[in-house]
Amino acid sequence: MQNVTPSKLAGVFKPVTVALIIIGIAVVVLLGTSVYIVDQTEEAVVTRFGKYLTTTGPGLQFKLPFGIDRHYVVNVKTVQTEQFGFRTLTSGVSSTYANQSNESTMLTGDLNIIEVEWIIQYRITDPVAWTFNVMERTATIRDVSRSVINMLVGDRTIMDIMGPERSTIEAEGTLIMNETFRSYSLGIDVIAVKLQNIDPPSGVQEAFDDVNKAEQDMSRLINEGQQAYNAEIPRAKGEAERLIQIAQGYATERINKANGDVARFNSVYEEYRKAPDVTRQRLYYEMIEEVFKDDQDTVIIDRNFNNFLPLKNLDSPGRNSRGGEQ
Numbered sequence: 001m002q003n004v005t006p007s008k009l010a011g012v013f014k015p016v017t018v019a020l021i022i023i024g025i026a027v028v029v030l031l032g033t034s035v036y037i038v039d040q041t042e043e044a045v046v047t048r049f050g051k052y053l054t055t056t057g058p059g060l061q062f063k064l065p066f067g068i069d070r071h072y073v074v075n076v077k078t079v080q081t082e083q084f085g086f087r088t089l090t091s092g093v094s095s096t097y098a099n100q101s102n103e104s105t106m107l108t109g110d111l112n113i114i115e116v117e118w119i120i121q122y123r124i125t126d127p128v129a130w131t132f133n134v135m136e137r138t139a140t141i142r143d144v145s146r147s148v149i150n151m152l153v154g155d156r157t158i159m160d161i162m163g164p165e166r167s168t169i170e171a172e173g174t175l176i177m178n179e180t181f182r183s184y185s186l187g188i189d190v191i192a193v194k195l196q197n198i199d200p201p202s203g204v205q206e207a208f209d210d211v212n213k214a215e216q217d218m219s220r221l222i223n224e225g226q227q228a229y230n231a232e233i234p235r236a237k238g239e240a241e242r243l244i245q246i247a248q249g250y251a252t253e254r255i256n257k258a259n260g261d262v263a264r265f266n267s268v269y270e271e272y273r274k275a276p277d278v279t280r281q282r283l284y285y286e287m288i289e290e291v292f293k294d295d296q297d298t299v300i301i302d303r304n305f306n307n308f309l310p311l312k313n314l315d316s317p318g319r320n321s322r323g324g325e326q
Contacts, residue, residue, distance in 0.1 A: 033067065034124050040058045041077035085103045121194070152173055177190045
């Protein structure tokens with residue numbers, strides 16, 4: 001039996017060990033360059049020899065190793081934010097911010113200086129366009145956003161920007177930015193533009209506060225006047241309508257009464273034409289009756305009546321028809 005010395009064994013195992021190490025390294029490199037993981041909020045753009053190949057979704061994915069295929073992970077689900085005019089240093093219960101006045105200082109349409117802070121929120125909608133079409137993506141987003149907001153602010157007066165035009169600037173800013181980014185084929189969609197603080201420069205802050213207070217007082221007085229108007233005008237209209245209705249009712253009454261008097265006169269006239277003496281006598285009696293209907297102590301007799309016997313007035317006990325005691 002041939003003896004095997006340790007030196008001979010070392011000489012045999014040395015090439016084997018080196019080969020195993022090389023194989024192990026090759027396996028690690030192979031696995032490391034052919035396997036990748038995509039998160040649930042991400043998509044991966046895969047290229048082969050630098051040319052776009054495919055887009056893969058979440059999960060464990062495979063590709064050709066050794067740099068033949070490359071992948072670029074893009075977050076397509078998360079809403080991303082860019083801040084302008086300020087930076088959030090720490091976030092939480094007590095957030096701290098740093099001012100960036102070189103971004104926020106703008107010139108308004110009425111030649112005033114104003115400090116505008118805003119944010120934009122966007123989401124990547126086309127990972128291929130996002131990966132290949134624009135090199136300086138973040139810088140492009142920031143430059144376009146600053147340009148759009150400067151343009152919108154420059155078209156308006158300072159009081160409009162600080163007041164009623166705020167929501168209009170946000171809506172128009174979102175629309176214009178999306179149109180611009182689509183023309184660049186950047187592959188993003190701006191979800192919202194939100195103006196944060198809008199303040200005049202510190203040197204004129206007090207003057208602007210006085211102007212705002214005056215405008216608030218003006219609005220309050222206008223509202224109070226409108227409230228008083230709304231309270232008084234309907235009441236006055238109702239009173240006028242009531243008086244009109246009363247006048248119309250009185251006019252109708254007078255017209256009806258006049259028509260009745262005319263009809264009555266015509267009927268009496270017709271009777272008078274038929275029997276003038278009788279009608280004249282009857283009208284005389286009716287007139288006398290109407291004149292003395294409320295007088296209880298007067299007795300009317302014929303002046304040619306010779307014998308008049310005073311009688312006791314039954315309506316007034318203790319007095320005769322002439323008003324004396326019996």
